[in-house]
Amino acid sequence: MFKIDQRGSTPIYQQLVQQVKEAVLKGILQPGDKLPSVRELAVRLTMNPNTIQKSYQELERQRVIETLRGRGTFVSLHYKPSKGKEKMSVFEEDLRNLLVEAHYLGLDRAKIMQLVGRLLEELKIGEGDS
């Protein structure tokens, strides 16, 4: 279900955070669904349980998942977009940097817009009704 790239610069725990969020977004994980336990996932992904733990903590901090003591961890029923304007400007900066990279990879405006469009479909990001 999750694919981790051991090499590559992004930290493993962040990759997991990303993938859980993506799964929720796509509807693969529905609100209320139970996530695998830390230990189980550690075995399946052959990772250190501490790393899984760190991912879950980060996801909980972002209100994407919730932990019910003794029951397990579940996808939050209502997640709220946070919208801090600080986060927005960080996001915009990241996006700008990525677009610079795109140009140095030989992509022009049309190809970039097309790629963004395709990924939005794939991620099922549409109007704000989600």
Next chain:
Amino acid sequence: MFKIDQRGSTPIYQQLVQQVKEAVLKGILQPGDKLPSVRELAVRLTMNPNTIQKSYQELERQRVIETLRGRGTFVSLHYKPSKGKEKMSVFEEDLRNLLVEAHYLGLDRAKIMQLVGRLLEELKIGEGDS
């Protein structure tokens, strides 16, 4: 000319790499232009010359700038989009992750497309003839 954020997680040598690439892209730095010397820039940005060095060497590896021995460093006359398909898939992965973030920030499809469009203008990324 360059603005470095001393705190913040992204390494400052990478920030400089990004900003030089962005400046070249926008035309602020033209092919053939001389870059400030390592020492001079170190003084202006109040950072260590070694750090500037690291940035310049990375930029040279990426063929964005060239070093003429004893004369200084210059913006490359012809930089070639590299196009490695591996780099492309890394890029696509990064973009996907960023779009997931966008959604969690409350942006819908329309707002994302609009933002991308605006940034492309700002960076002067147009058709492939640039």
Next chain:
Amino acid sequence: MFKIDQRGSTPIYQQLVQQVKEAVLKGILQPGDKLPSVRELAVRLTMNPNTIQKSYQELERQRVIETLRGRGTFVSLHYKPSKGKEKMSVFEEDLRNLLVEAHYLGLDRAKIMQLVGRLLEELKIGEGDS
């Protein structure tokens, strides 16, 4: 395991790069093997950890080794000959220069071919199936 010439004009970080590549080629280091940690090797070779770092990073850029975060650095499982035609012409140029030197050292065609043959044996370079 590695022998570094502290004096002599070639940078010692490059010497280390060369020797690692040679060790991999000879099979002394097998794909998947763990390299000594930066700190440990620094102690063993009595050099600065930063210098070792530089070597390792260069080797990683060349895809000879891979870094697994927090676990260490390893010989790449699959390294691919890069084959850039630009690199090829640089190589041919270097080889030409070296052959000119050979002549000025008093070596004739036969002795040169013999020496090349001997070194190829020593390095275990054979048919393309290695």
Next chain:
Amino acid sequence: MFKIDQRGSTPIYQQLVQQVKEAVLKGILQPGDKLPSVRELAVRLTMNPNTIQKSYQELERQRVIETLRGRGTFVSLHYKPSKGKEKMSVFEEDLRNLLVEAHYLGLDRAKIMQLVGRLLEELKIGEGDS
């Protein structure tokens, strides 16, 4: 007549040394031929005269050329292969390193031998009768 690569790691003055030696080897420059004056060559190659000077000094040190005061510089009538065994081992080391590179460029034994053979032809290196 001489082609200098301003970028690239090998020092300009060494490139010139190399090319003069190569020209002598090929017979383009014959023993007794007059070399261009420092100033003239500096103009033709758009280089700093000091750099040309350095090249000529190095060539003279290697006994490839001779300077006749007030007359100019000439290709030596009899150059003697030096054969210092120290130089030989340096040469062998350089050759070994280059062969390692060859392998990482995807060349196998046959292709390397073929390339060496071609270059020897091109440089007119034959039996020891030169």
Next chain:
DNA sequence: GTGGTCTAGACCACA
């Protein structure tokens, strides 16, 4: 003057 290498010593994030 330019960039390139090296050391010493410090701090940090990741697993």
Next chain:
DNA sequence: GTGGTCTAGACCACG
């Protein structure tokens, strides 16, 4: 424990 970043200060070859 691992590698990655940064500073301070030094020395060198090149043009």
